[in-house]
Structures are given as structure tokens and as C-alpha cells.
Amino acid sequence: MTRLLEASDVVVEINGKRIVDRVTLSVAPGEIVALVGPNGAGKSTLLRTLSGEIKPSAGTIALGGRAIATLPASELAQCRAMLSQHTTVTFPFTVSEIVRMGASPWGKKQDLEPLVARIMASCDIAHLASQIVTRLSGGEQQRVHFARSLLQLETADDRFRPGLLLLDEPTSSLDLKHQLALLAIVKELSATGCAVIVVIHDLNLAAMIAHRLLMLRGGTLFASGSASEVIDDATLRQVFGVADATGIVPNGRPFVLPHSGRIV
Amino acid sequence: MSTLTAATAAQPGATRPSARLVIPLLLLLLLMAFLIAVMTGAAGIPAGRLFDALFNFSAADGQIDRDRLILWSIRLPRIVMTMMVGAMLAAAGAIMQGLFRNPLADPSLVGVSSGAGLAAAVTIVLGDLYLPMIAGRLAIEALPIAAFFGALIATFALYRLSTRDARTSIAIFLLGGIAIAALANSGIGLLVFIADDRQLRDVTFWLLGSLAGGTWPKTGALAPALLVVAVAIPFMARGLDLLVLGEAEAFHAGISVQRLKVVAIVVVAAATGAAVSVSGIIGFVGIVVPHLLRLVIGPAHRLLLPASMLLGAALLLLADTAARTIAAPAEVPIGIITAAIGAPFFLYMLLRQRAVATL
Numbered sequence: 001m002t003r004l005l006e007a008s009d010v011v012v013e014i015n016g017k018r019i020v021d022r023v024t025l026s027v028a029p030g031e032i033v034a035l036v037g038p039n040g041a042g043k044s045t046l047l048r049t050l051s052g053e054i055k056p057s058a059g060t061i062a063l064g065g066r067a068i069a070t071l072p073a074s075e076l077a078q079c080r081a082m083l084s085q086h087t088t089v090t091f092p093f094t095v096s097e098i099v100r101m102g103a104s105p106w107g108k109k110q111d112l113e114p115l116v117a118r119i120m121a122s123c124d125i126a127h128l129a130s131q132i133v134t135r136l137s138g139g140e141q142q143r144v145h146f147a148r149s150l151l152q153l154e155t156a157d158d159r160f161r162p163g164l165l166l167l168d169e170p171t172s173s174l175d176l177k178h179q180l181a182l183l184a185i186v187k188e189l190s191a192t193g194c195a196v197i198v199v200i201h202d203l204n205l206a207a208m209i210a211h212r213l214l215m216l217r218g219g220t221l222f223a224s225g226s227a228s229e230v231i232d233d234a235t236l237r238q239v240f241g242v243a244d245a246t247g248i249v250p251n252g253r254p255f256v257l258p259h260s261g262r263i264v
Numbered sequence: 265m266s267t268l269t270a271a272t273a274a275q276p277g278a279t280r281p282s283a284r285l286v287i288p289l290l291l292l293l294l295l296m297a298f299l300i301a302v303m304t305g306a307a308g309i310p311a312g313r314l315f316d317a318l319f320n321f322s323a324a325d326g327q328i329d330r331d332r333l334i335l336w337s338i339r340l341p342r343i344v345m346t347m348m349v350g351a352m353l354a355a356a357g358a359i360m361q362g363l364f365r366n367p368l369a370d371p372s373l374v375g376v377s378s379g380a381g382l383a384a385a386v387t388i389v390l391g392d393l394y395l396p397m398i399a400g401r402l403a404i405e406a407l408p409i410a411a412f413f414g415a416l417i418a419t420f421a422l423y424r425l426s427t428r429d430a431r432t433s434i435a436i437f438l439l440g441g442i443a444i445a446a447l448a449n450s451g452i453g454l455l456v457f458i459a460d461d462r463q464l465r466d467v468t469f470w471l472l473g474s475l476a477g478g479t480w481p482k483t484g485a486l487a488p489a490l491l492v493v494a495v496a497i498p499f500m501a502r503g504l505d506l507l508v509l510g511e512a513e514a515f516h517a518g519i520s521v522q523r524l525k526v527v528a529i530v531v532v533a534a535a536t537g538a539a540v541s542v543s544g545i546i547g548f549v550g551i552v553v554p555h556l557l558r559l560v561i562g563p564a565h566r567l568l569l570p571a572s573m574l575l576g577a578a579l580l581l582l583a584d585t586a587a588r589t590i591a592a593p594a595e596v597p598i599g600i601i602t603a604a605i606g607a608p609f610f611l612y613m614l615l616r617q618r619a620v621a622t623l
Contacts, residue, residue, distance in 0.1 A: 048512070051516060052515075053512050053515055053516065072520065073515055073518050073519060073520045073521070074518040074520070075518075076518065077516065077517055077518025078518070081516065082516040084510075084512060084513060084516070087509050087510060087513055088509075088510065089508060089509055090365045090366065090367070090508055091365075091367065091508050091558065091563035092558065092562065092563055093505075093508065093562065093563055093564070094562065097505075097562065097564055098509075101502075101505055101506055101509070101517065102517060104518065105502065105518075106518070149516075152516075152517060
């Protein structure tokens with residue numbers, strides 16, 4: 001299978017501290033990869049490095065066969081979109097204005113209206129279009145920025161599509177319904193060939209959506225594989241220091257039940 | 265989705281109904297301010313004589329000659345220069361606010377104008393020593409260039425001071441600005457101390473801020489800076505919008521952040537430096553104008569920046585017309601008027617801005 005994103009031996013050091021330690025990974029078009037692991041494992045830093053935002057201290061990252069360090073920002077923005085964990089807006093932009101900021105000015109000229117309307121409806125923010133974004137709840141703001149990153153992918157020039165979507169804790173502020181809705185959109189995207197890398201804390205959501213889980217511990221890749229290969233008692237005990245928290249649902253997928261877990 | 269119309273696709277700022285009308289309305293306001301300004305003054309020119317005074321160059325009528333002389337050699341250069349200064353100060357404020365993601369940024373508040381003033385004062389007082397060969401043309405050409413570099417150094421220092429790891433600290437930004445202004449002002453004080461009488465008069469002019477010295481050559485010297493600002497706006501608008509979401513977000517959306525910041529700093533310095541070099545330090549235009557406009561048309565820079573230039577030109581022209589008429593034949597320094605309006609406005613914004621109040 002051809003690889004869309006290939007990172008090898010990536011090291012990130014910030015202020016002399018090694019946050020990401022020789023991580024090698026690759027992602028194929030249409031694949032959903034979840035980055036999981038305890039707080040401070042380097043998940044967000046790794047994601048921001050894969051996006052090109054942080055320059056790695058060592059190692060190489062290639063997107064579509066080209067080193068991302070050599071790509072201009074305008075081209076990189078058409079290959080991948082990124083939803084950051086927190087985005088603060090200082091001026092009174094409306095929801096609709098924020099979403100439209102994602103529209104790529106470099107792609108083919110098209111009528112944005114139907115696209116924007118469809119994306120805003122799918123993210124359940126159409127009714128908020130003329131609201132000031134800073135007055136919305138955290139979850140609503142998260143959906144607005146998610147919609148912005150979707151528009152960015154959809155307005156990229158055709159030679160860069162379907163691209164790569166990087167999501168940092170996209171469900172952290174969402175209620176149950178909107179968590180499921182967002183993950184459904186991610187599934188649909190991957191079906192069109194878009195690759196997705198998602199940092200996610202909830203192991204159950206990760207198991208539900210990802211084709212492959214990468215578990216990080218202390219900046220290194222500790223385990224990698226399908227949900228049933230990665231989520232088991234032995235791994236959770238070593239990585240999170242929690243025992244007896246996993247089970248298997250009838251369809252064979254593992255689940256994590258904090259109720260039964262204990263800290264070891 | 266019924267609020268989304270075809271017009272909003274072309275213009276991200278146009279989701280507010282007032283946005284499409286704002287440029288024509290501001291042009292109308294500027295025209296009205298212009299007419300008021302040309303007609304009022306120590307020698308009033310009523311509307312009936314205005315057309316002849318402006319355009320009738322062949323008449324051999326004493327009255328028309330006198331009107332024409334007043335208009336073309338005294339009033340018009342001042343009016344044109346005032347509009348250019350107002351446009352540049354407002355644009356510099358709006359761009360700075362976008363760059364620092366802070367609606368309280370203003371070139372005069374955070375030391376950029378003082379930096380330009382210091383460079384201008386250095387040029388006046390020490391220029392005679394070091395630039396003897398161009399001394400005769402000093403005021404017109406060397407001053408805007410020196411002021412530009414003074415503003416550039418101050419803006420750059422402020423940026424380096426307040427921004428760490430792509431985050432701008434509002435507290436350090438405002439306090440650093442105060443420190444830069446204090447440093448520049450102490451330098452100006454030293455230059456006043458060692459200046460001779462003629463130089464002292466020239467330097468004092470910068471300290472007060474005045475548009476009374478408007479001449480056609482000075483207006484011409486401003487034109488390149490105004491052109492730089494106007495040309496740069498369309499290229500900066502999307503980047504400044506995205507920068508409001510943060511440097512990382514702007515980068516993810518395809519903005520070359522480093523280049524954008526350099527361009528924005530140079531444009532702010534060019535606009536502030538040019539304005540300060542002809543008019544001294546006039547405060548608060550850059551903070552009042554963009555804020556008023558954001559309330560009406562929203563913060564999208566594609567519209568905010570040109571609208572700021574128009575409103576800045578109109579408001580400063582009205583303020584200057586008031587400055588030269590309310591105490592006629594004496595003139596109230598324009599800096600007093602803009603500060604009297606702008607400082608309470610700033611305090612009001614500070615109180616509303618809870619994030620800033622808690623720093």
C-alpha cells in the first residue's frame with residue numbers, strides 16, 4: 001500500500017527536554033490512526049510535529065513523498081488540515097466568518113456557498129452562523145473550528161486531495177451526541193480516501209473509530225496495532241498504571257470501564 | 265442557513281448587513297468633512313464661492329484670487345496632509361492590533377510613535393553635524409526616513425519583548441510599550457536639553473503634535489508611505505484574520521507567518537514614521553477608529569483596513585478643523601483633542617476587556 005505520511009526516527013526536544021523520542025510511523029490514504037497514551041506522553045507534540053508546526057530536532061517527515069520541511073506553508077495547508085486542542089479568538093468574528101477562514105485561496109475557483117452550508121450543517125452549527133464565536137460554549141467553538149478544518153481540506157487544489165486531517169482531542173468538549181456525530185464525519189472522510197490522525201484520550205472512542213492505535217509512553221511508541229492488540233490489561237497496567245479496567249464487548253472489540261479499574 | 269446569501273461568498277466580512285454600505289458611507293463622510301474643512305477657517309469661504317476658489321484659475325476677480333490663494337497655498341495642503349496622516353495612523357493601529365491580537369494596541373500608546381519622534385529629533389538636532397550636504401533638504405526627505413527607522417526599531421523591539429514561543433503576553437506588551445516610550449522620551453528630553461534655539465522650536469513641534477505645518481512638499485513626502493499601506497492591505501488581510509486565531513492556526517491554514525509579521529511590522533513602521541515625521545505625536549486615532557468600525561462591520565481585515573483609513577482620515581480632519589476654529593485665531597494643539605476623546609475611550613475599552621483587566 002502506498003503511504004501518504006511517513007515519519008522516521010522523529011525526535012523533538014523542547015528546552016533540552018526530549019518530548020518525542022525516535023518515533024517512526026506511516027499512515028496510508030483512508031486510514032484512521034489514533035494516538036493514545038497518558039498525559040505528557042508526547043501525543044500533541046508528535047501531532048504538531050507531523051503537521052509541520054514544530055520542527056523536529058532529528059528525523060524526517062514526508063507527506064506524499066515530499067519532505068514537509070521543504071513545503072511552503074500554502075502547499076502544506078492544501079495537503080493537510082489540523083484542528084488544534086485550544087483556539088482562542090480575540091476579536092468578535094462570527095461563526096460563519098471563522099469557518100470561511102479555512103477556505104483555501106489557492107484551490108480551484110468554486111462557489112463556496114453549497115460547500116460551506118453542507119459542512120456547517122454536518123457539524124450542527126448552521127443555526128449559529130451569525131453568532132459571535134467567543135460567546136459560544138467550548139463544545140460549540142470546537143465544532144466551529146472542526147468545520148473550518150473540513151472546509152480547508154475540501155477547498156484544496158485537486159492534486160493534493162483527499163489529504164490528511166490531524167485532530168488534537170476533537171471530542172474533549174463535546175457532548176455524547178456530538179462526539180458520535182464528529183466521529184461519523186471522520187469515518188465518512190476516511191471512506192473518501194482522506195487519512196486521519198487523531199489524538200484522543202477516550203480509549204473506547206479510539207477503539208471505535210481507529211483502524212490502528214499507536215500508544216505512546218514517555219515520548220516513545222510503546223504499542224501499535226488494532227484495538228484488540230493494544231487495549232488489554234497488561235498494556236494498560238504498564239502504560240497507565242491501571243489494572244483490571246478492560247473487557248470485551250460481544251462484537252469482539254475491547255472496551256475500558258473505569259468503574260472496575262484500580263490504580264496500581 | 266437563510267442568512268447566507270450569494271454576497272457573503274465573495275466577502276467574508278459581509279455577513280453583517282451594514283458591511284456592504286460602509287465604504288460608500290465613509291466616502292460620503294470624508295467628502296462632508298472635506299467640504300466643512302475647506303469652508304471654515306480664519307477667512308471663511310462660503311459654499312457659493314467654493315467652486316471658483318477651487319477650480320477657476322483664470323478669473324481676474326480680487327475676491328476669487330484671495331480665496332484661491334488661501335485654499336491652494338494654506339488650507340488644502342493642510343487638509344490633504346491631515347487626511348493622509350489620519351488614514352495612516354488608523355491603518356497602523358488596526359494592523360498592530362491584528363499583529364498583536366490585542367484591540368488595545370496603538371502606535372502612540374506603546375512607544376512606536378515615540379521611537380519615530382526620537383529618530384526625528386535626532387535628525388533635527390544632530391543632523392546639522394552629520395548631514396551637512398543635505399541639510400537644506402533635511403526637513404522634507406530625511407525626516408520621514410529617520411522616523412520610519414525609529415518606528416521600525418520600536419515595533420520590532422516591542423515584538424521581541426512581548427512574544428515568546430508564538431504567544432504574545434498582553435501585560436508585557438503594554439508594560440514593554442511604556443518602557444520603550446519612556447526610553448525614547450528620555451532621549452528626546454536629552455536632545456531638547458542640548459538643542460539650540462532653532463532646533464528647540466522644531467523639536468517642540470513634535471512633542472505637541474500639530475498639523476499646522478502642512479505644505480505640498482510634505483504631503484508629497486507622505487505619498488510613498490500611504491501607497492505602501494494601501495498596496496499591502498489586500499495581501500495582509502487573510503493572514504491578519506487567521507493570526508487572530510493564533511500563529512499555529514495561521515500556519516496550519518497556509519499563512520507564511522514569519523513573512524506576514526515582517527510585512528506587518530514594516531507597514532506599521534512606514535505609516536507611523538511618515539505620519540509622525542510631518543505631524544508629531546498624535547495619539548489614539550489608531551485605537552478609536554478600528555474599534556468603532558469593528559462594532560459595525562466586524563473584525564475581518566479585508567474591509568476593516570480600508571474602512572479604517574477612510575474613517576481615520578475623516579475623523580482627524582474634523583478634529584483638526586475644530587482645533588483651528590474653536591479658539592480662533594489661536595489653535596488648540598490637535599494632540600489635546602485626540603487625547604481628550606481617545607483616553608476616556610481607551611479606559612472604557614479597558615474596563616470592558618476583562619481578559620486584559622486581569623492580565
